[in-house]
Amino acid sequence: MTSISVKKPIIFQNIPCTLVTGFLGAGKTTVINELLATKPSDERWALLINEFGHIGIDGSLVASSQDNNFEQQKIAIREVSGGCICCTSQLPLQIAISRLLSEHNPQRLLIEPTGLAHPRELINQLGAPHWQTALKMQAVITVLSGSHWQQEKYRNQDGFQAHVRDADALVINRYAQLQDTDKQALIAWITNLNSYVTIIWAPDEQATADIQSAYLLRLNDQLNNASQIISKQRKINITHTQKSVMGLQPPRAAKSMSPLSDSSAESDSDQHDTDIDQPYRYHEKQQDILLAGWRLPAHYKLDAHELQNWLLKLPNWLRIKGVVNTTDGWLQINFTPDSLTTKTASVQVDSRIEMILQLDEDAAKEEVDIELKPELSATSINWNTCDQELMAMVV
Known part of the structure; x- marks a missing residue:
């Protein structure tokens, strides 16, 4: 009889993973680019970008900000557009991450959810037991715009506050217009929502090279700090489930959707580069x-x-x-x-x-x-x- 070899499924374990969150227009792409700039040349990284609309643009914004192409830099990008990956079931998130890991075998994963997402939903998913051996969740980095905070319509909005509540590290940018008293009020507002968060003030373009370097070093440190927010959520999830903890495995197949169909989070940008008539x-x-x-x-x-x-x-x-x-x-x-x-x-x-x-x-x-x-x-x-x-x- 002819023997048939069966390919063993790939089991992913302890891949460092960082969430970069922030309200709509906070400046997440800038922080993503800054993190990518700190990547050691010999490491393979992956970036998962979720966009609320149907046309993937953030990946191009990141790519255009890099001096070399991603293949040379050992950076893999996957865009999931057409909805929020955290708003429905866990399937869209599992498919997207599984593909990135199985196809590119990265040594680090960054995830940028849409600015319209509620971060707690994504944290709930990544805190589930079946992710525990696959991903090693590092500090949740949240970006906050000082100019947004100055406006009452943002400051008092629950969706805006949610990003601060669910952050391990908070990067504050666009604060040049804030007076010292405003900064003190901002810190008090942050502390009231999250007293354990690490605050990092992003330097402006006129900052000296030493200040820029110190900022990037502190930002990069967050990639290696364990997430206290997700750790707490994992403890909650474990007490509420009897499911066994398993390594994440690649799905057998994934459903792709037309950009004009229902804006489910299962839509994927792999197909929209090839089968859309333009304009x-x-x-x-x-x-x-x-x-x-x-x-x-x-x-x-x-x-x-x-x-x-x-x-x-x-x-x-x-x-x-x-x-x-x-x-x-x-x-x-x-x-x-x-x-x-x-x-x-x-x-x-x-x-x-x-x-x-x-x-x-x-x-x-x-x-x-x-x-x-x-x-x-x-x-x-x-x-x-x-x-x-x-x-x-x-x-």
């Missing part, structure tokens, strides 16, 4: 926000000045980001209401723009298609007109 646009309502995005062929070159003016005139936007081929070359676009940033980017496979817009209360409560009843939206956007205006910028 492409989507938009959809989720709770009290409106998501929209475009993908354009790489050879479409847009007028840089007109594009930025057009984006800024969109009503009620909370976040705009993109990597676009323009008359000024390839540009990263990263807009929040208190920070407008454009940077030179490397050449991409296509241009991508994505935005999050705030709906008014009446529109948010209505369970209807905004395409059919646009008057319910505070934005009142005619998407066909937007398409025409965008195409008119192609030179």
Whole structure:
């Protein structure tokens, strides 16, 4: 008889894993890039990015900020778009992490959830017993914008506060406008929510090389500090379950979804680079926000000045980001209401723009298609007109 060899499943154990969280527009991508810059050249790292919208852009923003390509740097990136990986079942998270680990065998994993996520949900998942031998959870690094904190609408919002409550280390940026009394008030506010958190003040661009170096060293230290937040959650989970602790194994198959289908967290960016006809646009309502995005062929070159003016005139936007081929070359676009940033980017496979817009209360409560009843939206956007205006910028 012919013997049949059976390939043993891969068992992952004690891979250091760091969550980098923060409210929408806090500056997580910057911190991710700073962490990647500290990677030893001989180590393999992996980065899992979760985006709420259907068009993966954050991976391009990270890639464009690196001097060399990721293959040379031994960094693997996986994007999960179309919803929050922590909002439904554990399957999307398990599939995404399993693929990264099995395909790239990294020595460290970084996870960046969407800024609209509630960090406690993800911490609950990663604190489950079946993750305990697979991942060695390090300090949860949370990014907080000082300019956001100054605004009462953020400061008093539970979703904003949640990121501080569930942090092991808090990186505070964009605080140049804060007076000493403001900083003291900020520290008191943080301490009231989380008295055990480590506070790290991010230096500005004018800081000396010594200050920058000291900051990066302290930030890098968090990669090797065990997470007290997740450790506590694991103890809670263990007392509430009788399931045996098992090593994480790669799934047999994963379901991929069309970007225009239901925005489940199971959607994966592997397929959206190959089977979408361009130019492409989507938009959809989720709770009290409106998501929209475009993908354009790489050879479409847009007028840089007109594009930025057009984006800024969109009503009620909370976040705009993109990597676009323009008359000024390839540009990263990263807009929040208190920070407008454009940077030179490397050449991409296509241009991508994505935005999050705030709906008014009446529109948010209505369970209807905004395409059919646009008057319910505070934005009142005619998407066909937007398409025409965008195409008119192609030179």
